[in-house]
Amino acid sequence: MADWITGKVTARTQWSDTLFSLVVNADVAPFKAGQFTKLAWHGEDKKVARAYSYVNAPGQECEFYLVTIPEGQLTPHLAELEVGDELLIQRTATGFLTLDEVPAGRDLWLMGTGTGVGPFVSLLAEGSCWQQFDNIVLVHGVRFGEELGYRERIGELTQGRLNFHYVPFVSREQIAGTEPGRITHAIANGSLEQRVGLTFTPEYSRVMLCGNPQMVRDTLSELKLKGLQKHLRRKPGQILMENYW
Numbered sequence: 345m346a347d348w349i350t351g352k353v354t355a356r357t358q359w360s361d362t363l364f365s366l367v368v369n370a371d372v373a374p375f376k377a378g379q380f381t382k383l384a385w386h387g388e389d390k391k392v393a394r395a396y397s398y399v400n401a402p403g404q405e406c407e408f409y410l411v412t413i414p415e416g417q418l419t420p421h422l423a424e425l426e427v428g429d430e431l432l433i434q435r436t437a438t439g440f441l442t443l444d445e446v447p448a449g450r451d452l453w454l455m456g457t458g459t460g461v462g463p464f465v466s467l468l469a470e471g472s473c474w475q476q477f478d479n480i481v482l483v484h485g486v487r488f489g490e491e492l493g494y495r496e497r498i499g500e501l502t503q504g505r506l507n508f509h510y511v512p513f514v515s516r517e518q519i520a521g522t523e524p525g526r527i528t529h530a531i532a533n534g535s536l537e538q539r540v541g542l543t544f545t546p547e548y549s550r551v552m553l554c555g556n557p558q559m560v561r562d563t564l565s566e567l568k569l570k571g572l573q574k575h576l577r578r579k580p581g582q583i584l585m586e587n588y589w
């Protein structure tokens with residue numbers, strides 16, 4: 345497809361054995377915070393392409409947050425890229441996990457697992473969320489503490505914002521300053537609302553979910569019990585979702 349262009353890696357961060365970020369210099373088309381594009385690797389006889397969310401705000405250098413799936417077709421190759429290496433990137437982004445798809449509300453809840461925090465970092469960096477919502481809550485669920493990627497960047501982007509709450513969950517070890525277990529359990533038992541001081545209501549809450557598809561499904565079920573519904577253009581609700589697999 346004519347939409348593929350070549351990008352060059354200008355920086356990389358290794359967060360853990362499997363989590364890494366790539367900053368890529370490429371002449372991509374304008375996109376909206378929360379959207380994704382495709383990255384590809386050309387083997388001897390075929391091209392393997394997968395979707396990746398932009399972590400950067402529109403207009404900044406392209407940045408992606410990835411997890412290596414050891415048996416995966418693409419990520420082991422992307423994980424080997426070093427500064428100066430080239431890769432294929434789709435010029436045009438797409439996707440509906442964007443603020444213009446969210447009906448007006450008071451509280452914006454951004455909830456992601458693993459690399460699913462990426463599009464929310466882009467939204468915070470882009471900044472129009474601060475005008476659209478009175479309160480913003482970013483909930484990030486990971487297995488181990490070292491997987492709380494972008495924690496510092498999130499701190500920088502939200503410094504001085506009294507109406508912002510960052511709630512990290514670590515499910516497989518105890519880390520001071522984080523919540524134990526899964527996001528879904530904390531919604532079910534009310535501890536998430538209590539921790540933040542906001543209640544889930546159809547009137548005030550707008551929710552964006554991203555990452556592990558089982559987390560997305562289970563969170564949707566929990567929020568339905570609180571009266572929230574999936575948002576569809578033809579049937580407005582409160583919850584927007586993006587499954588990573």
Ligand SMILES: Cc1cc2nc3c(=O)[nH]c(=O)nc-3n(C[C@H](O)[C@H](O)[C@H](O)COP(=O)(O)OP(=O)(O)OC[C@H]3O[C@@H](n4cnc5c(N)ncnc54)[C@H](O)[C@@H]3O)c2cc1C
Binds near residue numbers: 396415416418439587
């Ligand atoms: C809209 C969209 C946006 C995405 N954005 C990102 C992103 O920003 N960062 C990112 O790392 N991935 C993202 N993904 C997932 C990505 O497209 C690939 O599926 C992933 O990188 C695995 O590719 P692979 O070829 O190495 O593995 P494959 O050979 O395709 O194996 C896929 C298997 O790996 C597991 N898996 C896939 N993605 C993930 C993941 N992110 N975390 C944990 N397990 C996973 C699942 O079990 C899946 O069945 C996104 C997917 C979609 C649909």
Ligand SMILES: NC(=O)c1ccc[n+]([C@@H]2O[C@H](COP(=O)([O-])OP(=O)(O)OC[C@H]3O[C@@H](n4cnc5c(N)ncnc54)[C@H](OP(=O)(O)O)[C@@H]3O)[C@@H](O)[C@H]2O)c1
Binds near residue numbers: 491
């Ligand atoms: N060190 C490593 O080897 C390593 C590290 C990270 C990732 N990976 C690779 O990446 C893949 C995925 O990694 P990931 O960390 O992004 O995985 P993940 O399975 O999506 O886990 C991320 C967080 O989501 C939680 N979660 C999972 N299912 C949920 C559900 N239904 N409801 C609510 N929360 C849920 C997990 O809790 P639980 O812990 O309770 O499941 C964890 O806290 C793995 O399969 C592996 O291949 C490997």
